[in-house]
Amino acid sequence: MAKLQVAIDLLTTKDALELAAKIAPYIDIIELGTPLIKNEGIAVVTAMKAAHPDKLVFADLKTMDAGELEADIAFKAGADLVTVLGAAGDATIAGAIKAGKAHGKGVVVDTIGVADRVKRAQEVTALGAEFVELHAGLDEQWTEGYSIQVLIDEAARAGVPVSIAGGVNISNVADVIKAGAIVAVAGAAIYGAEDPAAAAKALREAIDAV
Numbered sequence: 243m244a245k246l247q248v249a250i251d252l253l254t255t256k257d258a259l260e261l262a263a264k265i266a267p268y269i270d271i272i273e274l275g276t277p278l279i280k281n282e283g284i285a286v287v288t289a290m291k292a293a294h295p296d297k298l299v300f301a302d303l304k305t306m307d308a309g310e311l312e313a314d315i316a317f318k319a320g321a322d323l324v325t326v327l328g329a330a331g332d333a334t335i336a337g338a339i340k341a342g343k344a345h346g347k348g349v350v351v352d353t354i355g356v357a358d359r360v361k362r363a364q365e366v367t368a369l370g371a372e373f374v375e376l377h378a379g380l381d382e383q384w385t386e387g388y389s390i391q392v393l394i395d396e397a398a399r400a401g402v403p404v405s406i407a408g409g410v411n412i413s414n415v416a417d418v419i420k421a422g423a424i425v426a427v428a429g430a431a432i433y434g435a436e437d438p439a440a441a442a443k444a445l446r447e448a449i450d451a452v
């Protein structure tokens with residue numbers, strides 16, 4: 243069954259915990275967004291795991307160097323999954339994966355900014371990534387002409403386990419899963435909704451209906 247990941251791009255631990263409490267029944271993976279971790283520090287990971295020990299807690303570190311060291315910090319804080327950038331060198335990605343193995347946890351490689359996301363996804367899967375995030379970041383989404391269809395098409399030909407992040411919402415989540423993504427990542431579609439629980443529930447139901 244495909245998973246639903248909420249990307250919490252709020253800025254305080256309090257707001258993140260309040261959101262997670264509302265939507266937890268519908269979510270498999272709780273992502274602490276990069277801006278949130280930068281604002282609150284790694285302690286937000288510990289707080290979220292303590293509040294939701296039954297969920298996978300995802301620390302979106304977007305590590306670019308010192309892969310083993312940074313991943314180790316997040317795993318020690320309670321993360322189940324951490325991100326390292328696909329744009330980083332193989333040694334950085336391998337270092338993060340080494341830390342993941344030491345903790346019995348996983349590393350997700352984020353392809354934000356990578357020109358050939360499918361090729362890099364295949365390369366880093368061979369290195370031992372848990373799965374690869376086909377990702378168009380917030381700035382790319384706000385660029386004229388952006389369409390999530392690019393990521394959906396890439397997922398269909400990746401041939402390795404991928405998630406999709408970059409504007410997932412209720413109108414495209416079924417296509418995301420039909421393309422073969424094992425995880426749909428939704429940020430603004432949940433935290434920006436008037437009723438986040440209803441939005442998360444609708445996404446969950448759309449995923450389960452595929």
Ligand SMILES: O=C([C@H](O)CO)[C@H](O)[C@H](O)COP(=O)(O)O
Binds near residue numbers: 276302379427
């Ligand atoms: O990873 C993200 C971004 O780089 C900011 O941290 C987002 O969480 C990701 O793009 C998903 O968010 P939405 O596009 O709002 O669904």
